[in-house]
Amino acid sequence: MMDLAVGTPALPFSAIMDTGSNLVWAQCQPCVECLPHSALQYDPSNSSTYSASPCTDSYCKALPSTCTTACEYHYDYMDSSWTDGVLSTETFTFGSGDPIPNVTFGCGYNNSFNTPFYASGLVGLGPGSLSLVSQLGFGKFSYCLTSVDDLSSTGTLLLGSFADLKEPTSAIRSTPLVADSFYFLDLRGISVGATLLPIPSDTFANKILIDSGTTFTVLPPAALDLVKQELRSVVDLPPANDIPWFDPCFRLKSSEVPQLPDMTFHFSGADMVLPMRNYMLVDTEAGVMCLAMNPSSVPMSIFGNFQQQDMHILYDVAGKSLSFAPAQCDKL
Template sequence: MELLPCLLVFFLLHVPLACPAPSGIRATLTHVDSNGEFTASERYRRAMRRSQHRMDAIGEMLTVSGIDARATVHDGLGEYMMDLAVGTPALPFSAIMDTGSDLVWAQCQPCVECLPHSALQYDPSNSSTYSASPCTDSYCTALPSTCTTACIYHYDYMDSSWTEGVLSTETFTFGSGDPIPDITFGCGYNNSFNTPFYSSGLVGLGPGSLSLVSQLGFGKFSYCLTSIDDLSSTGTLLLGSYADLKEPASAIRSTPLVADSYYFLDLRGMSIGATLLPIPSDTFANNIFIDSGTTFTTLPRAALELVQQELRSVVDLPPANDIPWFDTCFQLKSGEVPQLPDMTFHFSGADMVLPMRNYMVVDMEAGVMCLAMNPSSDPVSIFGNFQQQNMHILYDVAGKTLSFAPAQCDKL
C-alpha cells in the first residue's frame, strides 16, 4: 500500500505531491471463454480459430516489419483477460493481456464505433484524473497519430481491425493495489474489430516504450496461466518486484530473449521421452516467438512432421482422421487415456520439460486425443500458451532473459 499515505496527505491538505510509484503490481487472469457455457470440443475449436487467426497476423506482421523492427500493425487478439479499473472514481473492467503489442487502451464514452461485448461505461469527462496528452508528448510520436490540440492515435491490427481515439493519461488501479496515476493510454472512441473481442480494452506488455511494463519502469513481469480445461480457476500476472520466481532454485531454468522488439527464444531442438528428434539445425533459424495470446504452438512443418512421426511410434491407438481442428489425433479405446512420455523443448541454455497435459488435448466427448500443435506460417514459429499452462514464466525485459519453473498457477 505504498501510495496510501501520499494520497491521504493530498486529500487532507490539498497539496500536490509527487507520489512514489508502486514497486510491483498483481492482477488476476481469466480465460476469455471462462464466462461461456462451452463444451470441451467447442472450447478447443474456438481456441484453434483464434490461434490460426493470430498466427496468420503475427506471420504477416513480421514478414512486413522484420523480427528486429517494431511493426505499425499489430496482432491484437489474446486469450487471457486481466482485471483493472480506470479513472477517478475507478470503474472496473477487463482487458486482454497481450505480450505481442505495446499500447494500453480502453473503450471510452461516448464511442462512435463501440465494442459489442464491452460493459465499460468510462466517460473521461466524469473522471477527475483524466488528461488528454499534448502534441509535444514523447509518446505521441511512438505510434501513428495526428495532432492539433491533442494527440489523435490510430492503431491498426492485421485483420483490418483498429482502435482510434485520444492518447491520454489517467489513473489505473490493478487488483487490490493502490491507484497509479499518469499512465499513458489510448482513450478509444472508435473501436472496430472484425473478430470477436470479449473485453473492454487491451494491456500491451511488449518491450516497446508504450507498454505498461516499460511506462512504469519495472523492467520485468511474470505470469502463470491455468489450464484451458479448468476455466473456473484463475491465473496471475505479476509486474515489478512481485514478478520474481518463488519456485525452488533447482527448478528454475533461464534462456536469452534474442530480439529487441519482440519476445523471441533460441530453440535448438526437441525430444519426446529420451528420444532427441533429428530436426535439422537450421529449422528454427528464425527462432520461436513466445506468446500469451496464441493457444497452440506452431512449428515449421519439417519439425512438426518429426514430432508427429515419433508420437505415432509411441501411441498404440488408431488414428482419428476426421478432427478438423488438429493435424494429429488418436482414437481413444473405451475412454482410457494412455500415459505418454514428457516432451522437451531444448532452448539455448535451458530445457523446458512438458508433461503430456501440456502438449496433448484430450477430448473425452469426441473420444480422441490430439497433438496440440500445428504447422507454422513463415517466417515465424510460436510457443503457445497451452504449452505454458501451469508454468511460472518470468520476462526479464531489462536483462533480456526469460526464466521459467513448473508451478500450480491457481495457487500462486
C-alpha cells in the first residue's frame, strides 16, 4: 500500500503498488460497483484539474476500450479482478512531493478488486506505456513494504534519483531482469536452511515474475510440493488439516512460536534470504501457522509481496537489473 492524493483540491487515499500491471486508477464517484473498504470520495466534477481523455489519445489506444466522446476502458487482472471507467488526466501528489499535473489514470466507476486492504485504487508500476514510471519517464524506482503485522505504516515508493538503495553495500544483492514484458527474474532454486531442494532444473523455465500486487508467492506444484515436504520434516508440530486455502499448516502447542530456518530463493547472481516471518503465516490466537505460498494453476511462477516484507527493492528498468537489501521500511 502507498499513500497519495488525487485532484485539486487534493484528496488523500491509499492504493496498491502493483509491478504486475500498468494502469493507474482510482475509484471515482458516483461508483456503480464500489470497492468495499474504500474511503475515497473523489468526484471528478469537483476537481479543477480533471479532464476526460479523448478517443484520439494515444494512451486510449493502449487499452481495451470503447469510444464515443470519451475513452471508456475495461482492464482485467490475473486474479479476475477488474476495473471499468473513463481514461482521464488529473493532478496527483505522491507523499510530500510537489503535485504532478496531467497524469493519465483510470477514473473507475465500476470496480471489483480482490484485496483485504483499505485500498481506493491501484498504481501500476509495470514497464508498459500507461504505468506511472513510464509516464513520468523514470528509468528506475524502488519500494519497501512494511511487515503485514505493522498496520500503522504504509509502504514507501521512491522514484528516479530518490530510488537508490541506501543500505550497506555488503547487504545489497543484484540480479538481471530477464524479460521486457514484465519484471521476470531468473530463479535457479530454493533452499530451506542448508538443504537445497531437488527441484528439476526446468520447473521454473528460468523465470519468476516479481509482483508487488500479488500477496503470496505462487509456485508450480513440482516445486511447491518439495517445499512442503521439507517443512514437514523440520517442523516438530502436529498438522492442522482443517485450515482452508493453506497447506501445510501446523498446530502450535502454546503461544510460543518455534523458530524455523531461513528459506532462500536462489536468483541468478543473488540469493534472497527469507526469515520465517516472510514465508509462514502465524496466528497465535488460533494456534496455527501455515506456509504462505500457493500452487500455480497456470505455467507461471510469481514472487509475491508477503515474501518481500522488510526488503528495499530497486528496479533499474533502464539497466535491466533488480537489486535488494533487508531494510526497516518505516525508516526510509
